[in-house]
Amino acid sequence: AQKVTQAQTEISVVEKEDVTLDCVYETRDTTYYLFWYKQPPSGELVFLIRRNSFDEQNEISGRYSWNFQKSTSSFNFTITASQVVDSAVYFCALSGLDDKIIFGKGTRLHILP
Amino acid sequence: DAMVIQNPRYQVTQFGKPVTLSCSQTLNHNVMYWYQQKSSQAPKLLFHYYDKDFNNEADTPDNFQSRRPNTSFCFLDIRSPGLGDAAMYLCATSRRARKAKLFFGSGTQLSVL
Numbered sequence: 001a002q003k004v005t006q007a008q009t010e011i012s013v014v015e016k017e018d019v020t021l022d023c024v025y026e027t028r029d030t031t032y033y034l035f036w037y038k039q040p041p042s043g044e045l046v047f048l049i050r051r052n053s054f055d056e057q058n059e060i061s062g063r064y065s066w067n068f069q070k071s072t073s074s075f076n077f078t079i080t081a082s083q084v085v086d087s088a089v090y091f092c093a094l095s096g097l098d099d100k101i102i103f104g105k106g107t108r109l110h111i112l113p
Numbered sequence: 114d115a116m117v118i119q120n121p122r123y124q125v126t127q128f129g130k131p132v133t134l135s136c137s138q139t140l141n142h143n144v145m146y147w148y149q150q151k152s153s154q155a156p157k158l159l160f161h162y163y164d165k166d167f168n169n170e171a172d173t174p175d176n177f178q179s180r181r182p183n184t185s186f187c188f189l190d191i192r193s194p195g196l197g198d199a200a201m202y203l204c205a206t207s208r209r210a211r212k213a214k215l216f217f218g219s220g221t222q223l224s225v226l
Contacts, residue, residue: 004155009153033212035214037215037217042219043201043219043220043222044217044218044219044220045156045203045205045215045217046217047214047215047216050212050214052212091155091156095212100158101158101215102155102158103155103156104155105153105154105155106153106154106155108153
């Protein structure tokens with residue numbers, strides 16, 4: 001069975017601080033894909049990144065960076081120099097051989113001015 | 114420029130009164146999904162269409178039905194809503210590939226009185 005665990009239910013940081021959102025996954029598939037989505041207060045989930053299981057390179061996109069480690073089955077997301085607009089719920093997700101995308105329960109991030 | 118449009122944004126229905134939620138897309142994607150999201154929970158996949166092929170999740174109640182009359186439109190029918198069906202319903206689309214990212218609509222918040 002596939003599973004995505006986001007242990008942090010809610011995080012609050014002061015603006016300009018760095019924050020890391022944790023994601024741990026379980027799958028028996030050797031080929032799989034990992035995703036992060038952002039859900040702002042408006043409700044629409046927005047795709048942030050996709051990573052396949054054969055590519056363990058970390059990625060940086062502006063203030064966002066992702067750390068994929070197969071050895072620990074983790075795909076963590078870091079926001080550097082956080083801004084109030086980063087306040088949202090962030091979901092980690094997993095897609096395996098069955099074509100379904102399974103979401104974690106999400107981490108609600110509050111960036112305080 | 115909305116690409117996945119859900120109507121209405123808020124829907125109120127009475128216990129047991131059938132309700133239909135709608136979703137349209139301008140992306141010409143093959144796959145359309147319906148997710149149910151309850152407060153502070155992960156989006157839960159109800160069913161999805163690969164073109165006209167309907168794929169129901171094993172644990173989706175029979176009370177939930179779907180129609181896809183053409184590529185652009187997909188409907189979620191709840192035949193006899195119960196109080197437990199109050200939730201946000203999210204429509205999403207993707208290309209026909211496991212690694213494809215999902216494009217979400219803004220969701221319909223359903224209340225059952």
